[in-house]
Amino acid sequence: MCEVMSQQTQMSRVVPYWQDWMRAWPDAAALAQASTAEVITAWGRLGYPRRALRLKECAVQVRDRFDNQLPHTYEELVSLPGIGDYTASAMLSFAYGQRVPVLDTNIRRVLTRAFAGVESHGGATKPEDRQLAEAVLPQGAEQAAVWNQATMELGALVCTAKSPACQDCPLAGVCAFLAAGRPGLGQGRTRPRQRFQGTDRQVRGLILAALRELPAGESLGQADIDQLWPDAAQLGSCLASLDEDGLIEIEPGGGAHLPR
Numbered sequence: 001m002c003e004v005m006s007q008q009t010q011m012s013r014v015v016p017y018w019q020d021w022m023r024a025w026p027d028a029a030a031l032a033q034a035s036t037a038e039v040i041t042a043w044g045r046l047g048y049p050r051r052a053l054r055l056k057e058c059a060v061q062v063r064d065r066f067d068n069q070l071p072h073t074y075e076e077l078v079s080l081p082g083i084g085d086y087t088a089s090a091m092l093s094f095a096y097g098q099r100v101p102v103l104d105t106n107i108r109r110v111l112t113r114a115f116a117g118v119e120s121h122g123g124a125t126k127p128e129d130r131q132l133a134e135a136v137l138p139q140g141a142e143q144a145a146v147w148n149q150a151t152m153e154l155g156a157l158v159c160t161a162k163s164p165a166c167q168d169c170p171l172a173g174v175c176a177f178l179a180a181g182r183p184g185l186g187q188g189r190t191r192p193r194q195r196f197q198g199t200d201r202q203v204r205g206l207i208l209a210a211l212r213e214l215p216a217g218e219s220l221g222q223a224d225i226d227q228l229w230p231d232a233a234q235l236g237s238c239l240a241s242l243d244e245d246g247l248i249e250i251e252p253g254g255g256a257h258l259p260r
């Protein structure tokens with residue numbers, strides 16, 4: 001659950017939500033029983049709320065296919081809703097102590113720079129990223145898990161995308177990228193920081209926040225919905241996309257409610 005919540009949300013924001021979820025639904029069977037409205041409400045302002053639906057679908061499958069226990073193989077994990085390569089690898093390494101390379105953006109950047117001597121270009125994970133991560137991963141499972149965590153942390157705090165603090169880096173003495181004069185530094189930042197104000201994400205968040213605040217089972221009327229955002233066309237398309245995603249249900253009379 002924690003890995004899914006932290007996929008696109010800062011860890012400091014995730015912690016209180018994760019604690020609440022674990023109190024409410026301590027295992028997959030409990031989460032599988034929760035209503036869709038309950039999980040959307042509990043997701044709060046974590047963002048990208050479709051993840052909440054995937055978690056519930058995942059819980060149903062863990063309960064039904066795996067006797068309420070998360071599986072311990074890569075193939076079984078990635079067969080579950082909402083679990084991709086990164087999440088499966090992180091669970092195998094961090095939770096189960098298996099020797100598995102974990103590849104997130106930060107780890108790929110550190111490894112590509114330090115061992116291949118070139119700037120990391122982001123995008124989808126390539127076979128050569130995987131080969132490099134496997135080649136440099138310590139042989140012992142315990143050391144491999146520490147390595148994954150340390151490399152991830154190094155990428156987040158020291159070997160950052162735009163301004164790596166090479167003077168503070170424990171790899172400075174062996175880093176091929178630093179030795180080469182850091183060629184093309186920063187050119188790997190292919191994804192500009194997304195603005196939020198005025199986006200559909202903001203409007204969808206406003207709609208969901210208004211619905212979450214209602215007493216359980218109640219609806220928001222059309223007039224109240226119209227007050228949420230001045231651009232009626234954008235508001236309408238966001239309502240439709242939330243309905244399509246299964247996050248809300250639009251009523252025939254124009255109101256909306258969380259799925260029942």
Ligand code: SF4
Binds near residue numbers: 110165169170171176
């Ligand atoms: S020396 Fe600089 S470029 Fe190399 S891994 Fe450390 S922070 Fe990154």
